[in-house]
Amino acid sequence: MDREAFARQFGDAPEVTIVAPGRINLIGEHVDYLGGEVMPIAIDRQLVIHASPVSGDLCEIFPVGFGHDSPTKISLKDLHRREARADVWLNYIIGVLSGYRDAGVELPAFRATIQSDLPAGAGLSSSAALETAFALVVEALTGIEQDVVDRALLCQRAEHEFAGVPCGIMDQLAVGAGKKDHVMRLDCSDLTRSYVPIPEGLSILTADTGVKHALGDGEYKKRRSDCEEALSILEIDSFRNATPEQIGEAEKELGDRLFRRARHAVTEMERVERFSKALVENDFETLSISMKQSHESLRDDYEVSCEELDALVDAAYEAGSGVGLIGSRMTGGGFGGSTVSLVDSSSASDLKKYLEKFYREKFGRELNCFITTVVDGAHVLSPS
Numbered sequence: 001m002d003r004e005a006f007a008r009q010f011g012d013a014p015e016v017t018i019v020a021p022g023r024i025n026l027i028g029e030h031v032d033y034l035g036g037e038v039m040p041i042a043i044d045r046q047l048v049i050h051a052s053p054v055s056g057d058l059c060e061i062f063p064v065g066f067g068h069d070s071p072t073k074i075s076l077k078d079l080h081r082r083e084a085r086a087d088v089w090l091n092y093i094i095g096v097l098s099g100y101r102d103a104g105v106e107l108p109a110f111r112a113t114i115q116s117d118l119p120a121g122a123g124l125s126s127s128a129a130l131e132t133a134f135a136l137v138v139e140a141l142t143g144i145e146q147d148v149v150d151r152a153l154l155c156q157r158a159e160h161e162f163a164g165v166p167c168g169i170m171d172q173l174a175v176g177a178g179k180k181d182h183v184m185r186l187d188c189s190d191l192t193r194s195y196v197p198i199p200e201g202l203s204i205l206t207a208d209t210g211v212k213h214a215l216g217d218g219e220y221k222k223r224r225s226d227c228e229e230a231l232s233i234l235e236i237d238s239f240r241n242a243t244p245e246q247i248g249e250a251e252k253e254l255g256d257r258l259f260r261r262a263r264h265a266v267t268e269m270e271r272v273e274r275f276s277k278a279l280v281e282n283d284f285e286t287l288s289i290s291m292k293q294s295h296e297s298l299r300d301d302y303e304v305s306c307e308e309l310d311a312l313v314d315a316a317y318e319a320g321s322g323v324g325l326i327g328s329r330m331t332g333g334g335f336g337g338s339t340v341s342l343v344d345s346s347s348a349s350d351l352k353k354y355l356e357k358f359y360r361e362k363f364g365r366e367l368n369c370f371i372t373t374v375v376d377g378a379h380v381l382s383p384s
């Protein structure tokens with residue numbers, strides 16, 4: 001994305017350019033905050049920040065193409081949480097700046113433009129991309145280089161404390177440490193990760209329903225506390241070593257809701273294991289079943305799906321091999337957002353057309369559907 005917008009806005013060329021991708025999770029949903037394993041990728045829908053340092057303590061930030069007339073100003077002397085609706089997006093940036101300040105970093109003031117083709121509220125981690133991008137702005141302008149895990153933890157803290165979303169660590173690590181053409185397998189109990197190559201001939205199709213999710217609205221928090229309550233009734237520290245049988249035996253004590261939450265956690269953790277193995281072995285049938293079951297579990301047991309997501313996933317499986325489908329499910333936090341489908345590369349554009357038509361006919365709205373390339377995590381492009 002062009003550097004001209006920065007020059008137009010601020011009158012000179014930017015010193016640094018940061019690229020931060022969005023993420024899609026292939027499987028392992030709503031288990032990162034339970035110490036489970038997840039399998040995300042960084043995607044070629046991304047945020048680009050151009051920035052230059054300035055003297056003083058006033059940062060100027062201009063999001064290009066969002067209808068702003070002038071840059072928004074943040075004083076480094078005043079890094080408080082913003083409450084006004086129009087300003088809440090700044091909390092991701094302010095939270096990150098505040099994290100570096102707390103770590104003893106002397107913050108640089110800067111001017112920055114933000115350009116993005118990553119839709120916000122689509123379950124594709126635009127907020128983690130924003131946090132990570134500004135973390136890299138601070139690092140590039142101060143010469144500090146943090147470990148990718150420490151940076152992700154700092155960004156996660158910004159999300160908890162400034163955006164009010166008690167998220168897990170998946171998004172920040174997928175955005176920060178994704179690897180081109182690979183799926184990350186991240187163990188959220190110790191933050192170790194490995195990478196599995198995307199099999200030859202397999203494409204990824206993202207379908208953004210346009211239904212905006214708002215994880216801060218409390219449902220996400222409720223799922224986390226349901227799980228904590230279930231763990232305490234089961235008298236275990238983690239679902240990691242629990243079995244579906246063990247959860248089944250405790251159904252009465254747990255009660256219906258907590259039983260279903262716990263069943264999702266335990267079965268989803270098992271599905272990650274099977275999915276990961278199937279990816280290595282090119283076992284497309286197991287990939288298909290795992291994704292289908294994952295979606296059903298999120299829909300019925302965890303109750304984080306919505307009508308549009310369910311309809312898209314059902315439509316994909318109904319059309320099945322006729323449109324090269326391997327597997328499909330909702331991705332991300334849910335309550336709207338996107339589905340991810342794995343598809344035979346030679347049929348990816350057929351599946352895209354099919355889903356677009358289906359969605360238009362059923363909901364009378366356009367589906368934002370795109371074939372997705374797997375890219376590297378966030379990085380500084382060019383200190384020029």
Ligand code: GLA
Pocket residue numbers: 025028029030031032033167168169170171215332333334
């Ligand atoms: C959101 C959170 C993540 C994760 C997913 C669900 O994206 O930010 O930490 O919990 O939901 O898997």
